[in-house]
Amino acid sequence: MTKNRLSKVLAANGVASRRKCEELIFEGKVTVNGEVILKPQHMVDISKDKISLDGEKVLKTDEKVYYILNKPKGYVCSNDKERFKNIVVDLFPSKHRLFTVGRLDKNTTGLVIVTNDGQLSHRVIHPSFEISKEYLVKTNVEVTAEQLEKISSGVSIERCFVKPQKVTKVRKNTLKIIIQEGKKHEVRELVEQTGLQVQELCRIRIGNLRLGHLEIGHFKKVSLKDLDPVFDGKIG
Numbered sequence: 001m002t003k004n005r006l007s008k009v010l011a012a013n014g015v016a017s018r019r020k021c022e023e024l025i026f027e028g029k030v031t032v033n034g035e036v037i038l039k040p041q042h043m044v045d046i047s048k049d050k051i052s053l054d055g056e057k058v059l060k061t062d063e064k065v066y067y068i069l070n071k072p073k074g075y076v077c078s079n080d081k082e083r084f085k086n087i088v089v090d091l092f093p094s095k096h097r098l099f100t101v102g103r104l105d106k107n108t109t110g111l112v113i114v115t116n117d118g119q120l121s122h123r124v125i126h127p128s129f130e131i132s133k134e135y136l137v138k139t140n141v142e143v144t145a146e147q148l149e150k151i152s153s154g155v156s157i158e159r160c161f162v163k164p165q166k167v168t169k170v171r172k173n174t175l176k177i178i179i180q181e182g183k184k185h186e187v188r189e190l191v192e193q194t195g196l197q198v199q200e201l202c203r204i205r206i207g208n209l210r211l212g213h214l215e216i217g218h219f220k221k222v223s224l225k226d227l228d229p230v231f232d233g234k235i236g
């Protein structure tokens, strides 16, 4: 394998732009085989040398990484840094070009998969895989029997009729809603079209993968195998 300049290798493996990588090297944040290297032109081979940034190993870009996150409020599922102040991928170490699999609204909390694996993204989002998602919704006032009935029987969103898979009233002003389609603002629309206001919205499950006790704002690195429950044996 050929050797290349350290700054070039860092940039090529998704750390940041070449210029930013040079800065990181000058700041003493990069080690090669345990030794701090201050010269961007230092020659390395990523297949043999152990390159780390802030103590975390820099991986080859063809390596896929997967995380599950309990998204906090105020973060947008987008990579458009120019447009949005707080984006979800900012919560992660900067070594990979990550994106979220599907979207939660800025003010929704809960389970999000974050990865650099485009194929996985397609499988979770595409309606043909019929992956259900479960949400807890806190409303401003108690949900009446009529409102529960209306939400269960479905509403029209952007001229499409949308019906949830299941709606359960778990407390006076808390609903559990399971949906499959994932239209924009679907859960909020379902609830708000009955006159209720959504105070809190949290996704607690994707397929058979549950949020569990992951705290808000925390994430966990997982393997592709750990994400099997998302698909519940629907695809190999």
Ligand code: URA
Pocket: 103, 104, 105, 106, 108, 184, 185, 186, 187, 188, 189, 201
């Ligand atoms: N439905 C919504 O309305 N918002 C979300 O964030 C997710 C589902």
